[in-house]
Amino acid sequence: MGSLSSLITVLLVMLVVGAAGDPFACDEKNASTRALAFCRVSVPIAERVKDLIGRLTLEEKVRLLVNNAAAVPRLGIKGYEWWSEALHGVSNVGPGTKFAPPFPAATSFPQVITTAASFNASLWEAIGRVVSDEGRAMYNGGKAGLTFWSPNVNILRDPRWGRGQETPGEDPVVVGKYAAHYVRGLQGTDGSRLKVAACCKHFTAYDLDNWNGVDRFHFNAQVSKQDIEETFDVPFRMCVKEGNVASVMCSYNQVNGKPTCADPNLLKGTVRGQWHLDGYIVSDCDSVGVFFSNQHYTSTPEEAAADAIKAGLDLDCGPFLALHTQDAVKKGLLTEAHVNGALVNTLTVQMRLGMFDGEPSAQPYGHLGPTDVCTPAHQDLAHQAATQGIVLLKNAGPSLPLSPRRHRTVAVIGPNSNVTVTMIGNYAGIACGYTSPLQGIGKYASTIHQMGCVNVACADDKQFGGAVNAARQADATILVMGLDQSIEAETVDRTSLLLPGHQQDLVSKVAAASKGPTILVLMSGGPVDVTFAKNNPRVDAILWAGYPGQAGGAAIADILFGSANPGGKLPMTWYPEEYLRNLPMTNMAMRGSESKGYPGRTYRFYKGAVVYPFGYGLSYTQFVHTLAGAPKVVSVPVDGHRHGNSSNMSNKAIRVTHARCGKLSMRVHVDVKNAGSMDGTHTLLVFSTPPAGGGDWAPHKQLVAFEKVHVAAKSQERVRLNIHVCKLLSVVDKSGIRRIPMGEHSLHIGDVKHSVSLQPATLGNGIINS
Ligand SMILES: *[C@@H]1O[C@H](CO)[C@@H](O)[C@H](O)[C@H]1NC(C)=O
Ligand SMILES: *[C@@H]1O[C@H](CO)[C@@H](O)[C@H](O)[C@H]1NC(C)=O
Ligand SMILES: *[C@@H]1O[C@H](CO)[C@@H](O)[C@H](O)[C@H]1NC(C)=O
Ligand SMILES: *[C@@H]1O[C@H](CO)[C@@H](O)[C@H](O)[C@H]1NC(C)=O
Ligand SMILES: *[C@@H]1O[C@H](CO)[C@@H](O)[C@H](O)[C@H]1NC(C)=O
Numbered sequence: 001m002g003s004l005s006s007l008i009t010v011l012l013v014m015l016v017v018g019a020a021g022d023p024f025a026c027d028e029k030n031a032s033t034r035a036l037a038f039c040r041v042s043v044p045i046a047e048r049v050k051d052l053i054g055r056l057t058l059e060e061k062v063r064l065l066v067n068n069a070a071a072v073p074r075l076g077i078k079g080y081e082w083w084s085e086a087l088h089g090v091s092n093v094g095p096g097t098k099f100a101p102p103f104p105a106a107t108s109f110p111q112v113i114t115t116a117a118s119f120n121a122s123l124w125e126a127i128g129r130v131v132s133d134e135g136r137a138m139y140n141g142g143k144a145g146l147t148f149w150s151p152n153v154n155i156l157r158d159p160r161w162g163r164g165q166e167t168p169g170e171d172p173v174v175v176g177k178y179a180a181h182y183v184r185g186l187q188g189t190d191g192s193r194l195k196v197a198a199c200c201k202h203f204t205a206y207d208l209d210n211w212n213g214v215d216r217f218h219f220n221a222q223v224s225k226q227d228i229e230e231t232f233d234v235p236f237r238m239c240v241k242e243g244n245v246a247s248v249m250c251s252y253n254q255v256n257g258k259p260t261c262a263d264p265n266l267l268k269g270t271v272r273g274q275w276h277l278d279g280y281i282v283s284d285c286d287s288v289g290v291f292f293s294n295q296h297y298t299s300t301p302e303e304a305a306a307d308a309i310k311a312g313l314d315l316d317c318g319p320f321l322a323l324h325t326q327d328a329v330k331k332g333l334l335t336e337a338h339v340n341g342a343l344v345n346t347l348t349v350q351m352r353l354g355m356f357d358g359e360p361s362a363q364p365y366g367h368l369g370p371t372d373v374c375t376p377a378h379q380d381l382a383h384q385a386a387t388q389g390i391v392l393l394k395n396a397g398p399s400l401p402l403s404p405r406r407h408r409t410v411a412v413i414g415p416n417s418n419v420t421v422t423m424i425g426n427y428a429g430i431a432c433g434y435t436s437p438l439q440g441i442g443k444y445a446s447t448i449h450q451m452g453c454v455n456v457a458c459a460d461d462k463q464f465g466g467a468v469n470a471a472r473q474a475d476a477t478i479l480v481m482g483l484d485q486s487i488e489a490e491t492v493d494r495t496s497l498l499l500p501g502h503q504q505d506l507v508s509k510v511a512a513a514s515k516g517p518t519i520l521v522l523m524s525g526g527p528v529d530v531t532f533a534k535n536n537p538r539v540d541a542i543l544w545a546g547y548p549g550q551a552g553g554a555a556i557a558d559i560l561f562g563s564a565n566p567g568g569k570l571p572m573t574w575y576p577e578e579y580l581r582n583l584p585m586t587n588m589a590m591r592g593s594e595s596k597g598y599p600g601r602t603y604r605f606y607k608g609a610v611v612y613p614f615g616y617g618l619s620y621t622q623f624v625h626t627l628a629g630a631p632k633v634v635s636v637p638v639d640g641h642r643h644g645n646s647s648n649m650s651n652k653a654i655r656v657t658h659a660r661c662g663k664l665s666m667r668v669h670v671d672v673k674n675a676g677s678m679d680g681t682h683t684l685l686v687f688s689t690p691p692a693g694g695g696d697w698a699p700h701k702q703l704v705a706f707e708k709v710h711v712a713a714k715s716q717e718r719v720r721l722n723i724h725v726c727k728l729l730s731v732v733d734k735s736g737i738r739r740i741p742m743g744e745h746s747l748h749i750g751d752v753k754h755s756v757s758l759q760p761a762t763l764g765n766g767i768i769n770s
Contacts, residue, residue, distance in 0.1 A: 028359055052075075081096040085430075147246075161488075223255055280346045400620070409473070413477065418449065472514065481506075520737065580610065684750075
């Protein structure tokens, strides 16, 4: 046996080395290709790219404009599949990645909405580092690409969106920070060299999949200049400028009548021109085919190909550009120089990834292999991420944490009580292994398991009897309810915010019968209207776990039994069902309209009742804030040529481009005291409300800073925040111009309020008076 298994090991190692020893291009062992200029590592990348393009025929070039780029055998270049995904772990959604021995699985982190709820930017980056370790290892073994089309940074504009789970929630700054940190984790920070190439998608105003007969392939999003600048552009701008992402993906939908993948103002103008993307622009899968065939945006396919490339598209996920670009050039709709421009962007990224540097094992990440995937440390990070992201919504009594001594027998009930793949949400891979809620709880108590409903649709009450009986006997009852991909998914938007089918009824009946405390645990990506449980005194506590990843059940149990103290906060508003009454998903406007009865969207603009607000989340301990230092007045230096008379500007909103912003920032120091008896982690959220004179167009509040801090019981920590004045205290007017309102801005940090006055200063350099 021993010698057989070591023989198998040797064979496996040979297989891996065999794959890894096969370079993408520029094989050192081949005298006829290794001498080519584009293969010389010492030559600057721009020159290598130029050399390579100079050697290609037009026919070869157009076959490189698509995700399954063709090989160029005469130059020793292999075919490449560009489409891989790594939203929260290496995924097999794209054809570029395959799980097979010696890579049967990868670490499956919580779905992004859960990880976002941790509000821990260093966690986001740490996950990116682990995912790119595993991605590189799989590439070295010939099982994955190096171009991952993740993350999804569209904001969660509408609570029904089936893909809301993939996003970091509804706040543009949180989404942008998530994007920048996750991308840095994925790509590494080794100058222009890339560990893997990330991609921020889907640009832009894409957040409707299929609602009331309107689908994403046909939807024309009507978006105001104000909403573009203030909301939709923010995460993408931060992803490109702060995250230095290597790619942006344009979406299926149209924005104001133009398909995004054919809009030169968006692609060449905004992404490349204003934000200086150093990378390539890729279409969503078959976007070009979609705007030709479904949207009938051009009358011939050649025009569609030409429009896309001229707008700034570099790579087509789909066959369209390979099929029609050559004819577009022949018809004079496009020049070969346009095609070269696209190839410069894709080939540069491939060179930055080291794909033209020969032998992968000799490269910086060449050592990564099967033993670097699903390591105990990686799986532990997946567990930590789930623990940090779970949000405690209700804790009457308090009834939580449960005690393993007093709650020896626990009824574990519900359609999500023993799930595995449900916990990883969509755009996942094959997990290293799972701990379901039932298994996690089983480590702390003996369990009586009852499904209650066959699945989350919960079409009938046939299994209610068993569930009620279990609750009658047990010392505590845990109901694990919620949604899964049958209710919210890509191409599936919800029509209701309530729990599906008879789920509410099951919870109420079980709660009424249970002997001990009843705890409701929810799995979902989007928010759920659980007003019935919030108001029911028999439901003692509510936890939201999102889709908590492979270790989700362990994390849920650790929190329920007090091995971990919950510190997550909701990254999106939980609206009541009535909110949907006058809210077409197709209405993109962020601001409400009283005359139209339209409620507005997200905590920044919606003023009505909520089930739980954005930023909500309880702890087992109590945190107290005190302001330790913040300026009362901040002078904003203004370009003297434009504003000669500062006393006339005091009540105005100055254009950000007219202010000398530089690093002008406001230091806000907050002491966070843990007044309880349990160590805990607190998320400090700082909101600001602009002055009333800041224009009717200002949001009523916006998040300007957040920071996660661990505070031991009975002790205190100081959190030091630096708030960039022009970026974060500015608002956007109706013409889409970002302005800094002068006057009193009000900061809210929990219960603490502080007023800071912004004053224009024609001279000076941003001195802060406190
Ligand atoms: C070397 O590369 C050339 C061009 O790609 C190819 O035709 C030839 O077969 C290669 N030689 C070997 C030994 O692989
Ligand atoms: C719970 O799920 C695990 C893993 O899918 C399975 O092995 C086990 O039998 C399930 N337990 C019950 C009680 O259904
Ligand atoms: C600036 O404007 C104020 C009125 O707002 C006026 O009284 C003052 O004379 C002006 N100063 C200059 C230098 O123009
Ligand atoms: C302030 O400036 C505006 C032009 O921006 C001008 O129309 C207005 O008369 C000025 N007000 C005073 C009091 O000077
Ligand atoms: C943020 O996450 C990292 C990685 O899990 C962890 O080490 C750190 O303690 C977290 N920060 C806080 C304040 O909890």
